[in-house]
Amino acid sequence: METTNKKTAYNSNIKCEGCIAKVTPHLNELIGEDQWQVDIGSPSKTLTVEGDVSEADINKALQKAGYWAKKA
Structure with a gap:
């Protein structure tokens, strides 16, 4: 059985490697x-x-950093 992962794209303000390190x-x-x-x-x-993660949950995680x- 083949599984497919849902991919969702978001525009963000994560602009550098340092930013990525903070949100990781x-x-x-x-x-x-x-x-x-x-x-x-x-x-x-x-x-x-x-995966199936809501925009709200993603923003809660990102806001911690x-x-x-925002969904593209």
């Missing part, structure tokens, strides 16, 4: 390691999340 523990706790990534090279600083995300 919070996102890993919520989503899990290797279940998210940030493209800091994109103009919208795209956060891509695998002073960041936000």
Whole structure:
């Protein structure tokens, strides 16, 4: 049986490696390691999340580190 992971993209204000380091523990706790990534090279600083996690839960985790995300 094949499983597919839902991927959702968010625009964010995570703009550098230091920012990623700040949000990593919070996102890993919520989503899990290797279940998210940030493209800091994109103009919208795209956060891509695998799995079924709500935008509200993602923002709660990010706000702990002073960041936000909005569904792209």
